[in-house]
Amino acid sequence: MENFSQWYHNILEEASIIDSRYPIKGMSVWLPKGFKLRKHIIEPLKKLLDKDHEEVLFPLLVPEDELAKEGIHVKGFEDEVYWVTHGGQKELNKKLAIRPTSETAMYPMFSLWVRSHIDLPMKFYQVVNTFRYETKHTRPLIRVREITTFKEAHTVHTTKEGADEQVKEAIKIYKEFFDTLAIPYLLSKRPIWDKFPGADYTMAFDTLMPDGKTLQIGTVHNLGQTFAKTFDITYETAESTHDYVYQTCYGLSDRVIASVIGIHGDEKGLRLPPQIAPNQVTIIPIIFKKGGEEVLNKCEEIKSSLESNNIRTSMDTRDIRPGKKFYEWELNGSPIRIELGPRDLENNKAVIVRRDNLEKVEIDLESDYVSKIEEMFKEISENMKNQVWKKMNDSIISTKSLDNVNELIKDEKVVSFTWCGNEECGKVIEEITEIDILGTQSENSDYCKDIDGSKCIHCGKEGKYTALMAKTY
Ligand SMILES: Nc1ncnc2c1ncn2[C@@H]1O[C@H](COS(=O)(=O)NC(=O)[C@@H](N)CS)[C@@H](O)[C@H]1O
Numbered sequence: 001m002e003n004f005s006q007w008y009h010n011i012l013e014e015a016s017i018i019d020s021r022y023p024i025k026g027m028s029v030w031l032p033k034g035f036k037l038r039k040h041i042i043e044p045l046k047k048l049l050d051k052d053h054e055e056v057l058f059p060l061l062v063p064e065d066e067l068a069k070e071g072i073h074v075k076g077f078e079d080e081v082y083w084v085t086h087g088g089q090k091e092l093n094k095k096l097a098i099r100p101t102s103e104t105a106m107y108p109m110f111s112l113w114v115r116s117h118i119d120l121p122m123k124f125y126q127v128v129n130t131f132r133y134e135t136k137h138t139r140p141l142i143r144v145r146e147i148t149t150f151k152e153a154h155t156v157h158t159t160k161e162g163a164d165e166q167v168k169e170a171i172k173i174y175k176e177f178f179d180t181l182a183i184p185y186l187l188s189k190r191p192i193w194d195k196f197p198g199a200d201y202t203m204a205f206d207t208l209m210p211d212g213k214t215l216q217i218g219t220v221h222n223l224g225q226t227f228a229k230t231f232d233i234t235y236e237t238a239e240s241t242h243d244y245v246y247q248t249c250y251g252l253s254d255r256v257i258a259s260v261i262g263i264h265g266d267e268k269g270l271r272l273p274p275q276i277a278p279n280q281v282t283i284i285p286i287i288f289k290k291g292g293e294e295v296l297n298k299c300e301e302i303k304s305s306l307e308s309n310n311i312r313t314s315m316d317t318r319d320i321r322p323g324k325k326f327y328e329w330e331l332n333g334s335p336i337r338i339e340l341g342p343r344d345l346e347n348n349k350a351v352i353v354r355r356d357n358l359e360k361v362e363i364d365l366e367s368d369y370v371s372k373i374e375e376m377f378k379e380i381s382e383n384m385k386n387q388v389w390k391k392m393n394d395s396i397i398s399t400k401s402l403d404n405v406n407e408l409i410k411d412e413k414v415v416s417f418t419w420c421g422n423e424e425c426g427k428v429i430e431e432i433t434e435i436d437i438l439g440t441q442s443e444n445s446d447y448c449k450d451i452d453g454s455k456c457i458h459c460g461k462e463g464k465y466t467a468l469m470a471k472t473y
Contacts, residue, residue: 004211005139008262012140015270015331017261026138026145033332036278038149041257042127044180044275045151048173053123053153058105060128061096067104070230076197077101080132098131103198103223103249106154107231114245116236117158121166125153141258142215142473152251158235163222163246167203170220170250174205177252178217182273182385183207183259184392185217186414186447188439188468191426196249200224205252206438206470207259208392212412214438214470217259218252263388270333271355273384274377279334281306281373283315284325286341299340302350302365309370330355335380336373338363356380396468398449402457405433405469414438414470416447418463420456429458429469436472440465 012018017034030038046055061084068074082098085091099105106124114120130150134143153170157163171187178185185205195202199221206214228234228244237243264271274280285292285299299315306313314334316325322339329337339351348365354376363369397408398416408415419426419440426437441448447466454463 004209004262007265007267008258009140011261011265011269015261015333018140020140024145026134026143028140028144030148033278037260037272037276038254038257040276040278041181041260042149042151045177045252046127048177049125049151049153053125053155056124056126057128058099058102058109058126060099062099062102062105064095064097066108067097069104070198070227073103073198073227077132080134082131082133099128100130100132101150101249101251102126102128102130102152103154103227107227107233110154110156110245111231111233114156114233114235117238120156120158120235120245121162122156123153123166124155125151127151139473141254141261144254147253149254149257150251151253152249154249155247156233157246157248158237158243160224160246163224163248166248167220167222167250170248171203174218174220174250174252178205178207178256179385180273180275181256181260182381182388183217183256183263184385184389186214186392186396186438186468187445188441190219190439191437192423193427194436194439196221198223198226200226204439206472207263208395208414208470209259209262209473212395212409212471213473214414215255215259215473217255218250220250221248223247223249264384265333269331271384272333272335273381274335275381277333277335278312279314279332280311280336280377281313282329282332282334282337283313284322284329284337284339285315285317286322286339286344287319288342291342291345294345295340295342298345298365299338302338302340302369305370306373309374311370311373336376352376354380356384396447398466400454400457402429402432405435409433409435409471412471414468416441416449416466416468417457418449418451418454419465419467420459420461421464421467422456422459422461425456425459425461432458433469435469438468438470438472440467 016031018028020028022029077100080100084096130147134145155166185207190202190204201222203220204216205218207217209215225244233245234242283299285295303313303315335355337353344350349362352361352363396414396416405415449466451463456463
């Protein structure tokens, strides 16, 4: 674990999550185990969105003139867009962009769909692959050129307040989703120079990876009326006048999968929160020559009673020694393993081992062990969440002097400081420290220090915000 990057690459291979040998840089193959994990992570996300969003599916390709319509937006993406220039042998008379994100695919259609205030608010999302020609160091699931699991939501409102309210809604959805994954997060308002191209402002979720670097795992953008004016998305108001709509969009990607693997994993392999574990219970029969039949029957019985309670269960009946089965169970990270041998059978007991803390407990097979296991899932989830939140909170150190920043960053800390919020000042802080400002904390954030009377860490002017800075992916 001392070299996180090496550990991370090893676990993706050892646990058969993805195969990065695909012959295009920044693109990998989802292997069966990884694909199942991805499926069980996407599921709760879609459930949250389906409460009041409609799922859609837009084309992959965007006409060049649509992509270019929003000046700031296209400026932000012009170095990252892949282009389609031919259809077969024929050169296309109009280049087609492969979507880096779908604003310019969706908003010309929104302009056709939005007619009256009665149509609003509209809330759509899609889970698609998007493509970005990343020139920085690519890293599987973290910085890829094909973002295979790009969830993008796009909403349309009649008023600024509607869009502001939706930003709060999206933040709530993301918090609930990250809690399901038991990953810790910091929420910051990105500095103005780091917001989404074309957005009024960007709220960003960052998590802390074991190497002390933060990873942006989700962003919520308030787009104001910029794209509405560019793509002429107007609606007839109740007073029969016409006005431009207000919009938001919010996205997350494969990075949330990288976070579950990276933050919860240990030197034995994956450690998965029960709610998203493809395999929640692994039954390992301890078979000797004598009594093998009864043990297997009992294990089958346990398996079917768990499965009839919607607990995803597997049984390892391979004819290999138990130690190898335990090793594989640890590597695959399923939250609970149940061992059952002839002696356990005689006492009508089984041994349960938790993957999160490797604790062993005996259960009485006469008892209601299904409820006990469901109870354990909650304990495991709470334990994993508390562990990683404590680790992150202990890593956030405040300082009043820029001289301490590099020391703290070397010590894998996130630095909290008072900032005046002025752009030039902020950019000088990033230049001096060569560390990114993640952004400012809202007043009600747990990380917001009482700043009345304190001074900006760099320019000495009146401190307006608590800001965070960290080494980032
Ligand atoms: N190259 C990449 N590899 C993996 N994830 C990425 C990559 N680029 C961006 N992301 C993730 O995708 C999220 C959304 O991307 S974004 O540019 O911030 N926002 C959008 O594209 C908006 N259209 C919201 S959907 C980011 O917060 C980040 O977590």
